[in-house]
Amino acid sequence: MGSLLPPLGSLQVKRVAIIGAGPSGLAVAKYLLAENAFDKIDIYEQQAEVGGVWNYNANITDHIPVPQTAPNVPLDKPIWPPGAVAPLFPNPMYDRLITNIPKHLMQYSDQAFLPQSLLFPTREDVQDYLVRYSRDIRHLIIFSTQVEDISFSQENGQDRWSLTARSTIDSKVAKNPYDAIVVANGHYSVPFIPYVPGIQAFQAKYPSVISHSKNYRLPQSFRNQKVIVIGAGPSGLDIGNQISVVCQKPLLNSVRSEEPLKLGKENIEEVPPIAEYLVEERSVRFEDGRVEKDIDAIVYCTGYLYACPFLKSLDPPIVTTGRRVIGLYKHLIHISHPTLAFTALSQKAIPFPLSEGQAAVIAKVWSNKLVLPEESIMNAWEKKRVEELGDKTNFHILGFPKDADYINELHDWAGCAEDGFTKEPPYWDQQQRHMRSMFMDIRKRFVELDGKATTMKELGPEFENFDR
Incomplete structure (x- = not known):
């Protein structure tokens, strides 16, 4: 990757905050924890349960301006349904959603969907899956707490972050210092009309x-x-x-x-x-x-606009038009502030395994076992992508085979760490890539069979080799 800056051992990251206990935030927490290099890992989640967009709220909707073309909107306000013990927030999940990703590709590398889950899982299947996935890291999650502001400063040449969060239950405000921040709040909050x-x-x-x-x-x-x-x-x-x-x-x-x-x-x-x-x-x-x-x-x-209302004080801003996040290397790490990372920004990609690969890289970089390229090289990567794809939503769009290549690139990148893998992220072999390439055919066959299949074998002999 060229000459490397900062030098090995220069980052002083011991306290990490993760914004969001959705699929990518949970994955990041597991890889950070596995590294055994951090004193404090806090996950801030504004809802009362994990899951992010998969945490379905039946009747909680919000007012959406028409048109809505800018990302600069206030934080979501908590809504108290009658009899609730904690408030809820609007999200985009609808009642009868079935994923458009087969569970063989969607799942994390270390946890399979239950055998009885549909081949294309229901929203209930996915939420149950995420709750089970979170079991060994729930002690890190600060539930019903909304991050209101994150401000940046430097201390002896090191990045420092001050995070202000408010309890959505009793409105108490806490302000805590961190050495690094993972923004895992998703990009399904601010609708684009x-x-x-x-x-x-x-x-x-x-x-x-x-x-x-x-x-x-x-x-x-x-x-x-x-x-x-x-x-x-x-x-x-x-x-x-x-x-x-x-x-x-x-x-x-x-x-x-x-x-x-x-x-x-x-x-x-x-x-x-x-x-x-x-x-x-x-x-x-x-x-x-x-x-x-x-x-x-x-x-x-x-679709939606990228928005980070709690990072509004960062200069220059990371979001302007809402069509992409500015100043990132490989859709992941902030070039000027390498202690600020973003997960699962990519679209037309498989988010769970992708998040694992990103989490593995973040954990290795922040534990000083993997170094980043020089800032000029990272800037050149972003500039080249803008020249090729423009400065709007296409910047973060992958699609096949680029999403498969990115997952494998993250795997190999994390594997370059001086101690190798602590927790190994996914690597897609030819069978998984072939399954990804046949996405539409698999989905079409599933629907033709009334959406009841739980295995690839049920779709017919041409698909049975995909079952593992």
């Missing part, structure tokens, strides 16, 4: 029509309505299929390109993006000139 001509006037006239997938829970509220679902990603496809069963036929799916996975399309008509909102007759005009009137519901499945 793009500006379209006329959208503000339309929203003012019909405030209940436009929503975002973050607030979607069940299809019943769309019964017999005329519905447009915007987006062709996994959530747009899944939510559109669910709503299409109960809404007026056909559901209109507004997409920029044809979705390759044709499932449930008998109730769905693909249409171009919306070019303009028309207040008169509750209408929209699509890019091909077609006008649809009397629209009852429009659901934006257009």
